[in-house]
Amino acid sequence: MARRPLPRILSNGSAQLARSRELARTAADSATDVLHPLITITRGLRRLASAGRRRWAGTPKDRRGALLFLMASVVLVVALAPYGPLLAVITLMAAAAWHGRDRAPSAPAGPDEDQCRRLKSLYEALVPYFSTAEDPEPLYAHGGDWEKVFTECEFDSTGRIAHLVIGYPAYFTDGEPESRARIEHLLGAKSGRGREYHFGWDEEANQLTVRVLAPLPTDITAQPFVTAPGETVLGFTDPIRVQRTLPLTHGAHGEERRDVPPVVWRTGLRSTEPHLLATGQPGSGTSTLLRSIALQALHHGDVVIVDGGGTGEYACLTGRDGVLAVECGLTGALTSLEWAAHETERRLIAAGRAHQAGDPPPEDTRRPLWLLLDRPSAFTHLAAADGRADPQALLQVPLRHGRPANVTVVVAEQLDGLEALSDAVRQHTRARVVLGPATAEQLEAVLGAPPHTTPVDQVAPGRGYARLGSGPVHRLQVPATPDPYDDATSDAERQAVLELLPPRTTPADEEPERLETAVPVESVRLEKVTVEKTGTAAGTGSEEPAQAPAEAVGAEAAVAEHTS
Numbered sequence: 001m002a003r004r005p006l007p008r009i010l011s012n013g014s015a016q017l018a019r020s021r022e023l024a025r026t027a028a029d030s031a032t033d034v035l036h037p038l039i040t041i042t043r044g045l046r047r048l049a050s051a052g053r054r055r056w057a058g059t060p061k062d063r064r065g066a067l068l069f070l071m072a073s074v075v076l077v078v079a080l081a082p083y084g085p086l087l088a089v090i091t092l093m094a095a096a097a098w099h100g101r102d103r104a105p106s107a108p109a110g111p112d113e114d115q116c117r118r119l120k121s122l123y124e125a126l127v128p129y130f131s132t133a134e135d136p137e138p139l140y141a142h143g144g145d146w147e148k149v150f151t152e153c154e155f156d157s158t159g160r161i162a163h164l165v166i167g168y169p170a171y172f173t174d175g176e177p178e179s180r181a182r183i184e185h186l187l188g189a190k191s192g193r194g195r196e197y198h199f200g201w202d203e204e205a206n207q208l209t210v211r212v213l214a215p216l217p218t219d220i221t222a223q224p225f226v227t228a229p230g231e232t233v234l235g236f237t238d239p240i241r242v243q244r245t246l247p248l249t250h251g252a253h254g255e256e257r258r259d260v261p262p263v264v265w266r267t268g269l270r271s272t273e274p275h276l277l278a279t280g281q282p283g284s285g286t287s288t289l290l291r292s293i294a295l296q297a298l299h300h301g302d303v304v305i306v307d308g309g310g311t312g313e314y315a316c317l318t319g320r321d322g323v324l325a326v327e328c329g330l331t332g333a334l335t336s337l338e339w340a341a342h343e344t345e346r347r348l349i350a351a352g353r354a355h356q357a358g359d360p361p362p363e364d365t366r367r368p369l370w371l372l373l374d375r376p377s378a379f380t381h382l383a384a385a386d387g388r389a390d391p392q393a394l395l396q397v398p399l400r401h402g403r404p405a406n407v408t409v410v411v412a413e414q415l416d417g418l419e420a421l422s423d424a425v426r427q428h429t430r431a432r433v434v435l436g437p438a439t440a441e442q443l444e445a446v447l448g449a450p451p452h453t454t455p456v457d458q459v460a461p462g463r464g465y466a467r468l469g470s471g472p473v474h475r476l477q478v479p480a481t482p483d484p485y486d487d488a489t490s491d492a493e494r495q496a497v498l499e500l501l502p503p504r505t506t507p508a509d510e511e512p513e514r515l516e517t518a519v520p521v522e523s524v525r526l527e528k529v530t531v532e533k534t535g536t537a538a539g540t541g542s543e544e545p546a547q548a549p550a551e552a553v554g555a556e557a558a559v560a561e562h563t564s
Helices: 013-034 036-058 061-080 084-099 113-126 177-191 286-297 330-357 377-386 391-401 415-420 423-428 440-447 491-500 508-517 521-539 555-563
Strands: 150-155 161-167 197-202 207-212 231-236 246-250 256-260 262-266 276-280 302-307 323-327 369-374 407-414 431-435 463-468 473-477
Touching: 036 084, 061 084, 113 150, 113 161, 113 177, 161 177, 177 197, 177 207, 231 286, 231 473, 262 463, 276 286, 276 415, 286 302, 286 369, 286 407, 286 431, 286 491, 302 330, 323 330, 330 369, 330 377, 330 391, 330 407, 369 391, 377 391, 377 415, 391 407, 391 423, 407 415, 415 440, 431 440, 440 463
Parallel strands: 276 407, 276 431, 302 323, 302 369, 369 407
Antiparallel strands: 150 161, 161 207, 197 207, 231 262, 246 256, 431 463, 463 473
16 A cells, blocks of 8 residues: 655644744844834833832932922923923933943953963964874964864953863874873863863764863762662762752751752662772771761661771761661671671572562562671781681672672772772672772773863862763762761761761660671571681680681572572
8 A cells, every 4th residue: 555645734844843933033133123222212211210219219208399399390391491392302212222221241252362372372282182294284283273173262260261162183083092081181281270171072073172160069968868769879960961950958057958960879679780889098088978878778778887997987876776787896897797698698598489489579688788898908907817718708699699689788998908809899899989089090990981070189078980880970079977976077067967867776785686686587597607606616715707608608509409
């Protein structure tokens, strides 16, 4: 059957609509030009009337009678004088035209002399990178015209470049990271150091857009975030690649409100990046990030904290509702991580039974379990010196099978200790965060991709970059979540953290028993075996704990044995 042609209105309707919009726009512009004198006089009359009302309101009441008599006398003289009304109308129209003129200062036609000198210097610096001897008509040449390649430019109040669009020849290797890095480094140095620049490469149009980024807000403290279960706010970023915003309070007393784009990390069964690795220099804010994550995780799950630094920065969480343990010693860390590995296996077995029976997973397997480790490499050296197993070996099961078991692992380590991390930690933590000052090489090594901005040497605490899996690299500012027990913490930040802490339901001296009472019966059995082995070793004069469950039996083997 032959296909019928579309109706005429459907086949060329878009062209007619575009033509109609163009005609309407042209008519509106023409009408504006024709009626511009009338619009100016009307605006002037409105301004004169407003000035008259203000003058009348500012006149004392005892003088208003004399003012009315004076005005009436002027009107009478004008009415009786020859050509008085005509001259009065002409004078009023002239005054209205003068007061109704556009008073906005006219924008300069182009850059001034100093700005032109800066653009000329930048053009000359780009000549060796954007020109070759074989090019018959080069865009870039010494002594050439910079106006051909700099199509758009804006300057800030200090005279430095704030926005610039640069055209470059088609043969430039813009697809190679090394070539891009050289141009970005040059532009950052010539445009002004100490600022962060965003570089947007348009390979199709052969254009590079350079934009100066405003500093990220540092006055946002810890607070309840409007997120769904399974979403964790790592920090805040620029609205360049993030379309979502969160309503936040900021300021000294939280009296101001604004919407800020966040970096949201999604965990759970459908997460593609179930585990996180945060790194940075000492004092960069990795512990602050872990405290922020812990406060958000306690709304819907349980938390186990292992502090390898031993500084006591997580003492405020000890005994809180939902905090299963806060360990600072090697023995406690080994026991807690071994229990976490057994708990991961138990959840896999329980979920496998429910799936085979056609039932939903048990409730205790759906409650998220978070393992937060701060500087685990410190325990690696202690365990090696004492002849014990590396605590990082116990993370293999939670890292590998944590996503279906609702177990999330967050590891914070310093940049100089990344080599001490195990292969399992580096392989399964696909969500990465780098805080503090870092070179471009360090950022690319940790994040897996270079950032689209230029890193600076001096940054605020909690400032860095984040990348979730294979996504883009975002600038990141972690919300201020300091230790409330630290004397250097301000009262506002201390109060903000204390308001988010759950109630203290378990005394600190009873905290180790919480792991045995806060889990179901099958998990208690696994924990009991671990405690018995630890107690036996202690009775014989050795404190060596039981071997890691990952070395004894894997999660898949446990599930397969149960199903068979």
